[in-house]
Amino acid sequence: MDRPCYSGRRPIRQVMPSSDAQNSSLVHIGEQTMDLNLKGRAAAVAAASAGLGFASALTLAQEGCRVAICARNEDRLQAAADRIREETGSEILALVADMSDAEAPGAFIQAATDRFGGLDIVVANAGGPPSGEFADKTDTEWALALQLNLMSAVRLFRSALPHVTASDQGRLVAITSVSAKHPMESMVLSNATRTGVHGVIKTLSMELAATGTTVNAVCPGVTKTDRLDELAQQAADQKGITVEEAFAERAATVPLGRLGDPMEFGAAVTFLCSRQAGFITGIGLAADGGFMGALP
DSSP states (O other), X not given: OOOOOOOSSOSEEEEOOOTTOOOOOOOOSSOOOOOOSOTTOEEEESSOSSHHHHHHHHHHHHTTOEEEEEESOHHHHHHXXXXXXXXXXXOEEEEEEOTTSTTHHHHHHHHHHHHHSSOSEEEEOOOOOXXXXXXXXXXXXXXXXXXXXXXXXXXXXXXXXXXXXXXXXXXXXXXXXGXXXXXXXXXXXXXXXXXXXXXXXXXXXXXXXXXXXXEEEEEEOSBOSHHHHHHHHHHHHHHTOOHHHHHHHHHHTSTTSSOBOHHHHHHHHHHHTSSTTTTOOSOEEEESTTOOOSOO
């Protein structure tokens, strides 16, 4: 169950760089890179201390974005911010915040715009709700899942609208799941709440089209994250197999025959934020190795 990790009246709290954090330039040797027109852009990425949120923040910073990140766990957030600074040299603002708190998304956006003078990119993200079957889920669990996985995106985007629509390259991206398009067994909370986010994405893409702001979702499949570790452990316990065997079973469901790398996912998010993706809006891009059986 998700719990706020802050106390007092403030829904967010800034985390300062550790004393040994050093800014450095990332040098590419022997590589040809595409200019995504992201250098100097301001981005805010929610739930970015680990996994897909971290990978998205890191890849945006690698392209020259200034990035605000938030998470509930201060130690993990500090480590994530320091790593991004050290690897990219980009300006990073780290704020302790719980996206299930009604005030936190707005406060996060306000802090980011105060720091950067505006926002071009906002990436909505939140940890997946607990797995389990429909009959076992209580009203409390449903309410928590709706707050964390649907309403956090609603509040984040609503707060960001004046800023991203004022940008000449405004981008809203939601990190969801293939379960939004390909519902999975024993994942009822995710299946339901992630689908709701896609409804918001499609509606906003139409409402904001005249401003040039694009609105999309990226749907991860079987990707090596803490969430997958949790699901693999559950599968191992239920089936009486090892965690390694559970991972192998998962990988076997992917046509490409392997688990996804979070950085591959981050690259997909970053591309949708680029100048080159300016004619792509209202979609749910599956970064899943071909896992999803439905038509795209």
